[in-house]
Structure formats: C-alpha cells, structure tokens
Amino acid sequence: MTEPRPETIAITTGRPHAAPDAPLNPPIELSSTFHAGGTIGYGRYGNETWTALESAIAAFELGETLTFSSGMAAISAVFSLVPLGGTITASHQGYNGAMTLLHTLEKSGHIKVRFVDVANTKEVLAALDGTSLLWLESPTNPTLDVADLPVLIAAAKKLGCMVSLDNTFATPLVQQPLVMGADIVMHSVTKYFAGHSDVLMGSVSTNDPGLLARLSDARKFGGAIPGPFEAWLALRGIRTFPLRVERAQANALELAKRLSVHPKVAKVHYPGLPTDAHHERAKSFMKGFGSVLSFVVQGGAAQADAVCEASRVITNATSLGGIESLWERRRRWALESSTVPEALIRFSVGCENIEDLWSDIEESLKKI
Numbered sequence: 001m002t003e004p005r006p007e008t009i010a011i012t013t014g015r016p017h018a019a020p021d022a023p024l025n026p027p028i029e030l031s032s033t034f035h036a037g038g039t040i041g042y043g044r045y046g047n048e049t050w051t052a053l054e055s056a057i058a059a060f061e062l063g064e065t066l067t068f069s070s071g072m073a074a075i076s077a078v079f080s081l082v083p084l085g086g087t088i089t090a091s092h093q094g095y096n097g098a099m100t101l102l103h104t105l106e107k108s109g110h111i112k113v114r115f116v117d118v119a120n121t122k123e124v125l126a127a128l129d130g131t132s133l134l135w136l137e138s139p140t141n142p143t144l145d146v147a148d149l150p151v152l153i154a155a156a157k158k159l160g161c162m163v164s165l166d167n168t169f170a171t172p173l174v175q176q177p178l179v180m181g182a183d184i185v186m187h188s189v190t191k192y193f194a195g196h197s198d199v200l201m202g203s204v205s206t207n208d209p210g211l212l213a214r215l216s217d218a219r220k221f222g223g224a225i226p227g228p229f230e231a232w233l234a235l236r237g238i239r240t241f242p243l244r245v246e247r248a249q250a251n252a253l254e255l256a257k258r259l260s261v262h263p264k265v266a267k268v269h270y271p272g273l274p275t276d277a278h279h280e281r282a283k284s285f286m287k288g289f290g291s292v293l294s295f296v297v298q299g300g301a302a303q304a305d306a307v308c309e310a311s312r313v314i315t316n317a318t319s320l321g322g323i324e325s326l327w328e329r330r331r332r333w334a335l336e337s338s339t340v341p342e343a344l345i346r347f348s349v350g351c352e353n354i355e356d357l358w359s360d361i362e363e364s365l366k367k368i
C-alpha cells in the first residue's frame with residue numbers, strides 16, 4: 001500500500017487495536033491512578049486518551065508528541081529548556097502570549113532575548129551566534145510575515161542552536177518543520193487540530209530523545225497536563241482536520257483577492273496573494289498559505305471596530321483555526337505589539353459558504 005495521505009491519516013490514526021467488539025474510538029480515560037506494576041502509574045504521567053491524540057499529531061508532524069493543557073503550556077515547556085542566563089532569539093512580532101512570556105522571563109533575569117524581524121534573514125542570522133534557542137513563528141501572528149525557514153533552520157543547526165517552531169498558523173499540511181531540520185515543533189492544538197473552538201490544548205513534537213525526555217519532565221513536574229475529555233475532543237476534531245483546512249484555505253485565498261481590490265481596504269496581508277511581499281518565499285517551501293489573513297481598513301481603530309461589530313456570519317472574537325470564521329481588531333488587546341496597525345483586522349477564515357462570507361464582509365465594510 002502507498003503511504004497514506006493526510007485525509008486518511010486523520011481518519012485512521014489514534015484508534016484502538018481492531019478486535020471483535022473493540023470500540024472504534026479510544027475511551028475517555030477518567031482515572032487519576034492506575035494499578036501498580038504498569039508503565040503509567042499515575043494520571044499526571046500518562047493517559048490512554050492523550051496517547052491516542054499524541055499518535056495522531058505525531059503522524060502529521062512526524063515526531064514523538066506530547067500534549068499539554070494549552071498552547072501556552074507547551075510554549076512554557078519549550079522555553080524551560082533554555083539554561084539560566086541563556087539567550088533566545090525570537091520574532092519581535094509574533095503571538096503576543098509568547099512575546100509577553102519572553103519579556104517576563106527576561107525581566108526576571110531567567111533568560112536574555114534578542115528580538116528580530118524573522119522575515120529579515122540577515123538580521124536573524126546576525127543574531128544567532130551565542131543563541132541557545134531560535135524560537136520561530138512563521139507565518140507570524142497577526143501580520144503573516146514569512147521567515148525563510150530552510151535557510152534559518154540550517155544556519156542555526158550549524159551553530160548548534162536549538163530550533164523550535166510554532167506551527168499553529170501553517171499546520172503540518174503546509175509545512176513540516178521537523179522534516180526541515182527543526183528540533184521541536186509546537187502547536188496550539190486549540191486551533192486547527194481541535195478545530196471547533198471548544199478545547200484549549202497544546203503540543204510539542206520532536207525526534208530528539210533527550211529533548212523528549214526533558215519536555216516530558218516539564219509536563220510531569222510543571223503539571224500542565226491536558227484533560228482526558230479535551231484530548232478526546234481534540235482527536236475527534238482531527239478526523240476532519242484536512243477537510244476543514246482545505247476548505248478554509250480556499251476561502252481565505254479567494255477572500256484575500258476580493259479584499260485586496262475593495263476600496264475600503266488599505267492593505268491585505270496574506271502570503272497566498274501574488275502581490276504579497278512574502279509570496280515568492282512562501283511558495284518556495286510551503287504547500288499552501290494557511291487560512292488566516294489580516295487586512296487594514298481605511299481609517300483607524302473606530303472604523304475597524306465598526307466593521308468587526310457589524311458582521312452577522314463572521315463572529316467578532318479572538319482565536320483562530322475553528323470551523324467558524326472569526327475576526328477581531330488585534331490592537332484592542334493591550335499586549336499586542338505597537339508595530340501592528342490600529343486598523344488591522346485579523347481574520348480566521350472558516351468553512352462557511354464563500355458567497356455568504358463575502359456578502360457579510362461587504363455589508364460590514366459599508367459601516368465605514
């Protein structure tokens with residue numbers, strides 16, 4: 001048989017062994033303790049439902065996987081690998097939760113951080129010497145900047161620097177960082193894997209047994225374990241993950257095109273647009289462009305808020321990667337980087353009918 005493709009992987013992995021009367025789905029393993037003598041022992045060390053989910057994510061990212069209680073818990077575990085006083089090189093414009101944690105760790109003297117423009121390859125390369133961890137996010141949240149991953153990963157590895165990538169926006173359907181040579185790939189499972197805006201979870205995947213053991217200890221003793229029910233829901237979400245992403249990506253590309261010629265829109269950020277500054281780079285190593293785009297409306301914060309509040313199909317809410325379309329003005333959050341324009345709307349495109357989405361957008365833009 002040929003290697004299974006993503007739709008087949010999503011449907012076949014993480015299932016119990018086939019046997020007469022065996023269930024098709026893993027149980028929700030609700031036990032905090034286990035009979036002595038086995039390999040799990042205690043509910044903070046392992047859980048059958050986590051294992052099923054982890055095997056499914058592992059099949060997509062091609063690395064041993066551990067799940068956590070949230071994407072931020074997974075990020076904290078990765079940052080905990082950096083020795084006291086060590087340096088992290090990271091994007092100055094990425095997910096604001098990760099940015100805030102980096103600032104906090106730096107202020108408390110745990111680490112040093114070199115903030116760089118990840119799309120500026122020269123700048124990143126110049127920062128690598130003496131870096132313990134290169135923390136990448138590409139495309140970035142929320143301006144969809146694309147880093148030259150093959151070049152940056154190769155250069156960092158040459159210098160013996162650990163590389164970890166937040167692959168939440170792209171998903172493994174678009175890029176597989178471990179295959180490109182990264183040490184760790186991290187996800188907010190909350191988003192595309194789970195896909196229904198009803199679960200918070202995170203994951204890390206790696207093929208380095210030493211890192212896996214340290215990340216496993218970070219979970220065990222940091223205690224940021226996922227709930228069994230959440231793991232079960234996330235695995236259920238994965239069954240339709242490729243279908244959802246395929247539809248959402250097609251919607252995103254079409255809406256990016258239409259928005260880019262709308263008179264009320266000043267700028268669209270989406271690497272799938274041939275006119276986007278990151279298009280050629282994205283095309284060179286990505287297998288798609290993802291389903292998040294952002295756009296800047298004419299005017300300022302008030303105009304962007306009015307658009308977000310006017311929609312009827314698209315929900316004015318934070319987060320992304322769900323089956324439903326969400327948008328929000330990013331600068332409404334105090335933590336958002338001041339480099340993000342006040343009138344920028346981040347738009348997580350969902351799987352609704354494209355014409356219903358477009359008429360909602362057109363009506364909402366009339367509020368300006």
Ligand SMILES: Cc1ncc(COP(=O)(O)O)c(C=O)c1O
Pocket residue numbers: 070071072073095097137141166168169187188189190200201202319320
């Ligand atoms: C790119 C990215 N990484 C990490 C996170 C954090 O994930 P979680 O909210 O599951 O903790 C988010 C959340 O929005 C995100 O957008």
